Amino acid sequence: GQQLNQSPQSMFIQEGEDVSMNCTSSSIFNTWLWYKQDPGEGPVLLIALYKAGELTSNGRLTAQFGITRKDSFLNISASIPSDVGIYFCAVRGNTGNQFYFGTGTSLTVIP
């Protein structure tokens, strides 16, 4: 299947710091998605991106769809303890109903 390279694999930050993670692909995709998964729960959609170059915010979260359509980043500003979790990027395949996921970024926020 398609491979998404997500980095970093894990992050340990102080409360109040900003966070940035990114996702790259060797193929072009037209839909990029960012999810957050809390322990023992299913992933929750944070931001959906549909247009190359698009920059979208959801509260303290900002995500951008790369102009080449091969990458995306997610920024979290002024982190708080409840930001702890695993963040996954995902893309929707260009034909049919396939979705491909990154390996996840585990975020730990130290109070």
Add this chain to the structure above:
Amino acid sequence: GAVVSQHPSRVICKSGTSVKIECRSLDFQATTMFWYRQFPKQSLMLMATSNEGSKATYEQGVEKDKFLINHASLTLSTLTVTSAHPEDSSFYICSAIRTGGSNSPLHFGNGTRLTVT
């Protein structure tokens, strides 16, 4: 909108028994649903694609006779783990796409923690 309900959230069963997990789209129709398995600290592993009114499509290495999928309506898919064994213990997550949305994202259920003793 776009709420997916998965039930049960936790189940413990004895080896050899079968367990059914339900996935419902509560406020939208979902022609296609997906079943994932997730191991600790790992990403989501797609098991099968569930299509309303037709047979599920299983990923390579997933036993279709062991993991029975039924998608009898536009809002319900079920996964039955048959003759469960301890190695089937895992976190199972379903997801759904809104019917007709060519760019629609996936929406996930809350997962089911299966423990086979």
